[in-house]
Amino acid sequence: MIAIDRIFLHERTGAAALNSMASANRAVVDPTRVFAVMDHIVDTRPGRGDKTMMPGGDTFITETRAACHAAGITLFDVNDPDQGITHVISPELGIVLPGCTFVAPDSHTCTQGAFGALAWGIGSSEAEHAMATGTLRVAKPKTMRVTFSGKLTARVTAKDMILHLLADHGAGGGKGYVVEFAGEAITALDMEARMTLCNMATELAAFSGIIAPDAATLDYLKGRRYVPDPLPDWGDLRSDDGALFDCEINIDASAIEPMVSWGTSPSHSISLLGTVPDNADVKALAYMGLTTGQRLADLAIDVAFIGSCTNSRISDLRRAATLVKSKKVAEGVLALVIPGSSSVKRAAEAEGLDKIFTDAGFEWRESGCSLCFFAGGESFPPGSRVISSTNRNFEGRQGPGIRTHIASPEVVAASAIAGKITVP
Amino acid sequence: MKPFTTLTSIVAPLPRDNVDTDAIIPSREMTSTSKTGLADGLFAPWRYINSAARTPNPNFVLNQPEYHGAQILASGANFGCGSSREHAVWALAEYGISCVIAESFAPIFYNNCIRNGIAPIALPRTVIGTLAGGAATVDLAAQTVNGHAFDIEAEAKMMLLEGLDAIDLTLKHRDATAAWQARDRAARPWIYLEKHP
Numbered sequence: 001m002i003a004i005d006r007i008f009l010h011e012r013t014g015a016a017a018l019n020s021m022a023s024a025n026r027a028v029v030d031p032t033r034v035f036a037v038m039d040h041i042v043d044t045r046p047g048r049g050d051k052t053m054m055p056g057g058d059t060f061i062t063e064t065r066a067a068c069h070a071a072g073i074t075l076f077d078v079n080d081p082d083q084g085i086t087h088v089i090s091p092e093l094g095i096v097l098p099g100c101t102f103v104a105p106d107s108h109t110c111t112q113g114a115f116g117a118l119a120w121g122i123g124s125s126e127a128e129h130a131m132a133t134g135t136l137r138v139a140k141p142k143t144m145r146v147t148f149s150g151k152l153t154a155r156v157t158a159k160d161m162i163l164h165l166l167a168d169h170g171a172g173g174g175k176g177y178v179v180e181f182a183g184e185a186i187t188a189l190d191m192e193a194r195m196t197l198c199n200m201a202t203e204l205a206a207f208s209g210i211i212a213p214d215a216a217t218l219d220y221l222k223g224r225r226y227v228p229d230p231l232p233d234w235g236d237l238r239s240d241d242g243a244l245f246d247c248e249i250n251i252d253a254s255a256i257e258p259m260v261s262w263g264t265s266p267s268h269s270i271s272l273l274g275t276v277p278d279n280a281d282v283k284a285l286a287y288m289g290l291t292t293g294q295r296l297a298d299l300a301i302d303v304a305f306i307g308s309c310t311n312s313r314i315s316d317l318r319r320a321a322t323l324v325k326s327k328k329v330a331e332g333v334l335a336l337v338i339p340g341s342s343s344v345k346r347a348a349e350a351e352g353l354d355k356i357f358t359d360a361g362f363e364w365r366e367s368g369c370s371l372c373f374f375a376g377g378e379s380f381p382p383g384s385r386v387i388s389s390t391n392r393n394f395e396g397r398q399g400p401g402i403r404t405h406i407a408s409p410e411v412v413a414a415s416a417i418a419g420k421i422t423v424p
Numbered sequence: 425m426k427p428f429t430t431l432t433s434i435v436a437p438l439p440r441d442n443v444d445t446d447a448i449i450p451s452r453e454m455t456s457t458s459k460t461g462l463a464d465g466l467f468a469p470w471r472y473i474n475s476a477a478r479t480p481n482p483n484f485v486l487n488q489p490e491y492h493g494a495q496i497l498a499s500g501a502n503f504g505c506g507s508s509r510e511h512a513v514w515a516l517a518e519y520g521i522s523c524v525i526a527e528s529f530a531p532i533f534y535n536n537c538i539r540n541g542i543a544p545i546a547l548p549r550t551v552i553g554t555l556a557g558g559a560a561t562v563d564l565a566a567q568t569v570n571g572h573a574f575d576i577e578a579e580a581k582m583m584l585l586e587g588l589d590a591i592d593l594t595l596k597h598r599d600a601t602a603a604w605q606a607r608d609r610a611a612r613p614w615i616y617l618e619k620h621p
Contacts, residue, residue: 003601024591055455099612123509124510125539133598137594205505394444
C-alpha cells in the first residue's frame with residue numbers, strides 16, 4: 001500500500017467515481033487533498049457555459065460539479081480563472097510537489113513526474129480507492145533510466161526526444177517501469193519542456209516518467225499557491241550515485257532530429273527528413289493513406305492543431321508564434337490554438353500572441369483538452385489529415401477517419417503556414 | 425465482484441498489437457456518467473461499418489457466428505494502451521468478455537481488469553496463436569490456459585479468485601494507515617492542506 005498525497009479529478013469520469021462512492025456510502029477521506037477541473041469535454045469556444053459540443057456533455061459537467069460540492073472537493077469550474085487542463089494547471093498552482101504521490105483518472109498524469117513526483121494515471125475504481133482510503137495498492141514498479149547525453153541541436157524539442165525514444169523502443173518499450181529521464185539534455189530543459197517529455201511516458205506503457213528535481217524545479221514552484229513557503233529541503237530527491245536500474249537506455253541527444261508520426265501509434269514516428277519504414281504496419285498504412293518509402297515532409301495537410309496537455313503551455317505558444325508572425329495560414333487549412341489553461345491564455349494575450357495567431361488565420365480559443373480527442377461533438381472535416389501537437393495518433397482518436405500526425409508545436413505552426421508537413 | 429476461477433470458452437482472435445482504449449470504447453460512446461450501457465459501443469470503430477446506424481461489419485471477429493458468446497479475447501502486444509478510461513473494461517465485461525489473453529498489457533488497463541473481475545493473461549505470441557480460434561480453458565488457481573503456464577502477481581490473482589473489493593480490503597487497515605499518516609504529517613507537513621486558500 002502506498003499513501004496518496006494528491007488526487008485530481010475531471011468531469012469526464014469524476015461524477016462516475018464520486019457517485020459510485022456515494023451510493024456505496026463511502027466518504028472522501030481527505031477532501032482538502034482532492035481537486036477537480038472541467039477540462040475534458042468542456043466547450044472551448046468563446047462565451048462558453050455548461051453546454052458542450054458533445055451531445056449530453058453538460059450532464060457530465062453538472063453532475064461533477066454537484067458531486068464535488070457535496071464531497072467538499074476544490075473544483076476549478078468552467079469559467080474559473082484557474083481552469084485549464086489538469087496537467088497544465090496542477091503545476092501552475094503548485095498542487096504537484098517534488099516527492100509527493102499524485103494520481104488522476106487520466107493516463108497523462110505522468111506529465112507531473114517532471115517535478116520529481118511519483119505521478120501516474122489510474123482508472124475510476126482506483127480513483128475511488130484513493131479517495132476512500134488515502135492509499136492505493138500498487139505492485140512495486142520496475143525501474144528504468146533513460147539518459148539523454150549531449151546537447152540537442154537547434155529546432156529539436158522535448159517532443160522530438162520522446163518521439164525518438166518511442167520510435168526506437170516501441171509503444172510497449174517502457175512497460176510497467178517508472179522511467180527516470182536523466183542526462184545533460186534533460187537538465188538543460190526548462191520545466192515546461194520536461195512536462196512535454198514526461199507527458200508521453202504513458203505512450204511507452206510506462207507506469208510513469210520522472211525527473212529529479214533541481215534548481216529549475218524549485219525556481220518554477222516557488223511562490224505558487226499550494227507550494228509551502230519556505231520550500232522544504234527537496235535536494236535529496238534524486239537517484240543515488242551508482243544506483244542500479246532494472247533497465248538502462250542511453251541516447252545521444254545530438255543525433256535527434258525533428259520528428260513526426262506516420263502511423264496510428266506514437267511509436268510510428270520518424271525523422272521529418274525520413275521516409276515511412278519498409279516494415280511499416282499494413283493496417284496503419286491503410287488507415288493513414290500512406291505507402292512504405294514515402295516522405296512525410298511536403299505531405300499536404302487539412303488541419304493544424306496546437307493544444308493538449310503535451311504542448312499548450314506559454315513557452316509552446318511563444319515558439320509557435322515566432323513561426324507564424326506576419327504570415328498567413330495556407331489556403332484551405334483549418335488552424336487552431338487551444339491554450340492549455342485560462343492562465344496561459346491570459347499570459348499569451350498580454351504578450352499579444354493571440355493577435356499573432358489570429359492575424360495569421362488561426363482560431364484562438366478557451367482552454368481545455370478540446371480536439372485532442374473526439375467525444376462525439378466537434379470534429380474536423382471527414383478524412384482530414386491533421387498535423388497536431390497532441391500525444392495520440394490512434395485510429396479515430398480525433399474523429400472517425402481522421403488521420404493524425406503528431407509533432408512539436410513548431411512543426412505544426414510551420415506546416416499550417418506551408419499547407420504541408422514542413423521542417424520549421 | 426464475481427470471483428474468477430475457471431473459464432472455458434471459444435477464443436475470439438483480434439490479432440493486432442497496441443489495441444488502444446479509444447478502439448475498445450471510443451470517447452463518443454461514453455454518453456452517460458454511468459458504468460453501464462457500454463456494451464453496444466464496444467469496439468465500435470471496427471465492429472460497425474457505420475457506428476451511428478450500428479451496421480455490423482461482417483469481417484469483425486465478434487460479428488462472426490462462430491465467435492458469438494465468446495468470453496475470451498486473444499490479442500497482441502500492449503493491449504489496452506492509451507486512455508485510462510475504465511469504460512473499456514466495463515464495456516468488455518458488459519458484452520460478456522471475462523478474460524483477455526494478450527502478449528502484454530498496458531498497466532492502467534491491466535489494473536482496471538483486476539478491479540472488475542476480468543482476467544488479463546499474458547502469454548507468448550506463439551502460444552496465443554495456438555489458442556486463438558479454438559476452445560480454451562483458463563484455470564486461474566493453477567495458472568494455466570490449456571496447460572500453458574502463465575504468470576500473475578499474487579495479489580491480483582487473489583483479488584480475482586476471491587472476487588474481492590479492494591476498498592473493503594484496504595479499509596481493514598484503517599488504523600494502521602491513520603497511524604502512518606499521523607507520523608507523516610509531522611515529517612511532511614506541507615503535504616497536508618488544512619484549508620484551501
